[in-house]
Amino acid sequence: MKKAAENINFNQSSRKNKKTTCEKEVKFWSTMAKFAKGETHHLMIAMIASLITGVVVAIQPLVIRYIVDEGISALDKPNDLRLKIAGIFCIIYVIVSIIRVGCWAFGYNHTLKALEGTVFKIRSSFFYHVEHLCMRFHERISAGELYNSLMGTPIENIKNYLQQMILNIPYQSVSFAISLVALFTYDWLLTAVLILVAAIMVIFNKLSGKKIRKISREYIQKEAETSKYITDVLHGMDAIKIYAIEDSIFKTFNDYVRTIRNEGIRLTYSRYAESIKPELTNFIGTALIYFVGAVSCIYRDVSVGTLFAFISSMSIILTTLTSWLNIGLIRQSAESGLQKVMDILNSESTTPEVESTKRRNTVIEKESTIRGNKPCIEFKDVEFAYADTPVYKDLSCSIGYNESIGLVGSSGSGKSTFTKLIMRLYDVQKGEV
Numbered sequence: 551m552k553k554a555a556e557n558i559n560f561n562q563s564s565r566k567n568k569k570t571t572c573e574k575e576v577k578f579w580s581t582m583a584k585f586a587k588g589e590t591h592h593l594m595i596a597m598i599a600s601l602i603t604g605v606v607v608a609i610q611p612l613v614i615r616y617i618v619d620e621g622i623s624a625l626d627k628p629n630d631l632r633l634k635i636a637g638i639f640c641i642i643y644v645i646v647s648i649i650r651v652g653c654w655a656f657g658y659n660h661t662l663k664a665l666e667g668t669v670f671k672i673r674s675s676f677f678y679h680v681e682h683l684c685m686r687f688h689e690r691i692s693a694g695e696l697y698n699s700l701m702g703t704p705i706e707n708i709k710n711y712l713q714q715m716i717l718n719i720p721y722q723s724v725s726f727a728i729s730l731v732a733l734f735t736y737d738w739l740l741t742a743v744l745i746l747v748a749a750i751m752v753i754f755n756k757l758s759g760k761k762i763r764k765i766s767r768e769y770i771q772k773e774a775e776t777s778k779y780i781t782d783v784l785h786g787m788d789a790i791k792i793y794a795i796e797d798s799i800f801k802t803f804n805d806y807v808r809t810i811r812n813e814g815i816r817l818t819y820s821r822y823a824e825s826i827k828p829e830l831t832n833f834i835g836t837a838l839i840y841f842v843g844a845v846s847c848i849y850r851d852v853s854v855g856t857l858f859a860f861i862s863s864m865s866i867i868l869t870t871l872t873s874w875l876n877i878g879l880i881r882q883s884a885e886s887g888l889q890k891v892m893d894i895l896n897s898e899s900t901t902p903e904v905e906s907t908k909r910r911n912t913v914i915e916k917e918s919t920i921r922g923n924k925p926c927i928e929f930k931d932v933e934f935a936y937a938d939t940p941v942y943k944d945l946s947c948s949i950g951y952n953e954s955i956g957l958v959g960s961s962g963s964g965k966s967t968f969t970k971l972i973m974r975l976y977d978v979q980k981g982e983v
Contacts, residue, residue, distance in 0.1 A: 599657030604724025694781030
């Protein structure tokens with residue numbers, strides 16, 4: 551795990567700063583490229599298989615056209631010959647379909663390998679980085695929130711988007727391009743109607759993107775808050791029973807879970823509602839094209855085979871366009887998830903590790919201290935505070951070797967803090983230990 555994490559070159563330098571999270575906008579693809587190193591061969595194989603699938607998908611409507619025009623509708627040929635031609639092209643259609651399914655399955659296998667390898671590196675880097683962050687960070691960010699970022703919705707959103715991109719975009723791009731070229735060989739009027747429908751779908755999707763991203767960020771934040779509460783409650787279950795506050799805790803738990811339920815419904819329904827707009831446009835546009843196609847066949851001498859082939863190509867184009875527009879909405883959620891993860895990965899420790907070349911030799915230090923009759927531990931004018939809660943101001947004291955001391959005081963007076971500063975779990979704001 552350590553090796554995998556160290557291969558990702560993120561800024562893990564440490565300097566004193568009260569903020570423990572670095573909230574800067576991340577670039578999705580440049581960030582993901584760092585994690586995808588080592589998975590390139592799987593990605594290439596998956597994309598090549600997807601491209602082949604796209605070519606096959608675009609060929610299928612052309613085979614249908616030949617079945618209709620050269621076989622079924624070729625009234626100038628004998629019936630036996632028409633049936634034979636239709637049968638041959640049906641066999642070709644089956645062979646092409648088998649190639650399509652086989653390439654898809656082969657590419658999907660390599661997609662999963664690339665995807666899981668990339669996610670592993672994200673999780674490994676995340677865990678390695680969090681493990682080396684300071685106590686101040688862990689005071690601000692709960693274990694539940696960290697677990698949610700590592701195993702919950704943010705990662706799942708990223709996986710979902712990447713899977714859609716790797717599997718669908720290459721093959722759909724090829725089939726889309728071939729089908730688009732084929733459209734201009736069919737009929738100009740049908741093509742013009744289709745372009746108008748596609749333009750309206752794109753406009754609807756553009757307006758939906760920002761809304762989905764905003765809702766996704768709100769959901770991830772609510773989920774993180776709920777995870778924090780649940781983790782804290784489960785860790786403190788013994789105290790809950792001792793003080794007999796189960797009913798109160800249960801009510802608060804239900805409030806958190808109810809919020810997540812409502813936000814989940816809102817997010818899912820919003821995605822569906824926004825995706826319906828281009829889909830409904832697709833349905834209306836399809837009906838319009840069927841009507842224009844009927845007019846063209848009746849009054850403009852467009853053949854039935856040409857209309858069937860056009861409708862098949864149109865189906866590919868509109869289905870592809872709808873898929874791309876939905877992937878665009880999924881990306882908004884993926885970007886929100888990656889932002890959540892990278893806010894943690896870009897966090898800096900307020901207690902930086904001392905470089906190995908600058909570390910003192912403890913054996914030599916001990917011998918020198920004893921010879922010079924110096925204290926083993928010394929606080930010089932130390933000031934320390936948790937967030938806005940001051941604990942020490944101008945604290946000075948010393949402890950000699952083989953000397954024992956007792957720390958006495960009320961809760962919150964700084965007894966535990968004293969030992970944490972000695973172990974350098976925190977750095978002081980002023981003074982020296």
